[in-house]
Amino acid sequence: MGDTNAGARGHAGAITPITVRQGAFAFAEDTPAHWIPHAPEFAQMINGASFVMPHLEPFLVATLGEAAKQIENPAVRREARDFCMQETQHYRTHRRFNDVILAQGYASLADVEAEMAQAYARLLQRPLAVRLAYAAGFEAMTLGLTEWLVGNRVKLFRGADRQVTSFILWHMVEETEHKLVAHDVYEAVSPGYWRRAFGVLHGSLDVIRWSRRCYRALLLADGRWRRPGSRLKVWWWAARFLLGAGPALLRSLVPGHDPRGMKDHPWVREWIAAHARAGERAGDRGAPMPLIDTQSAAMPVPF
Known part of the structure; x- marks a missing residue:
């Protein structure tokens, strides 16, 4: 386990230890694929991204784990270690959630997953510097995604399944918590602006591409993909995502960028601090993670 007295990463520039938490979420077998009742297309778009994680995140773990062996700075090595442990919890939890969705008649995802497995196996054969740039680029996108999802959580998740909503936002909180790591490891092992800038486009656009392949398969199985109304909603959600995550991506392309x-979003800081106070009762060591009240008009942190 990583350090458990993390507190919050708080204000810009603050560096505190990363906490490794178990993804203690219990997904019922009848958890609906359309777990956001008012936005089934958006639910499937998030589900599509979830199907990418058990392929992407092991790649990140392998890449940063390999890079950590070349890092002399013990603080950066420790961050890389804890990053890998957090990401391992993420993809294991996504796998459990994905299995619940697959059991509901989405067998067509198996073909896409097989392609992803092959693609990330090929990517692992690329030079370490290229893979680190990919990792840093993807992590840059998650900062914008987190800001959008957390900042609009009431509009996006009001009335949604509490278990899935809490799981998704927990993942986003930890993306913020380890926001420095991929960047720091890249700079420690293979610094350089142009490779990093390409990695922003490579990492973020590649994950977007695979997410789209997955949610397209889900919506085809639903019979929604070819409905004009549903397709317009998909485009609408995609546009909102790009507007939300785009600024973070653009900032990461600026020379000298440093996360x-x-x-950090205040809600994220509050979540991390409240979890630290709650300790084991808040999901450590397998204890159930408290759930967000998706009926609330504010959706406060669940501690």
């Missing part, structure tokens, strides 16, 4: 300059 330390990006402030």
Whole structure:
């Protein structure tokens, strides 16, 4: 386990230890694929991204784990270690959630997953510097995604399944918590602006591409993909995502970019601090993670 007295990463520039939490979420067998009742297309788009994680995140773990062996700075090595442990919890939890969705008649995802497995196996054969740039680029996108999802959580998740909503936002909180790691490891092992800038486009666009392949398969199985109304809603949600995550991606393309300059969302800081106070009762060591009240008009942290 990583350090458990993390507190919050708080304000821009602050560096505190990363906490490794178990993804203690219990997904019922009848958890609906359309777990956001008012936005089934958006639910499937998030589900599509979830199907990418058990392929992407092991790649990130392998890449940063390999890079950590070349890092002399013990603080950066420790961050890389804890990053890998957090990401391992993420993809294991996504796998459990994905299995619940697959059991509901989405067998067509198996073909897409097989392609993803092959693609990430090929990517693992690329030079370490290329893989680190990919990792840093993807992690840059998650900062914008987190800001959008957390900042609009009431509009996006009001009335949604509490278990899935809490799981998704937990993942986003931890993406913020380890926001420095991929960047720091890249700079420690293979610094360079142009490779990193290409990695922003490579990592983020590749994950978007695979997410789209997955949610397209889900919506085809639903019979929604070819409905004009549903397709318009998909485009609408995709546009909102790009507007939400786009600024973070653009900032990451600026020479000299450092994620330390990006402030954490106050809700994320509050979540991390409240979890630290709650300790074991809040999901450590397998204890159930408290769930967000998706009926609330504010959706406060669940501690």
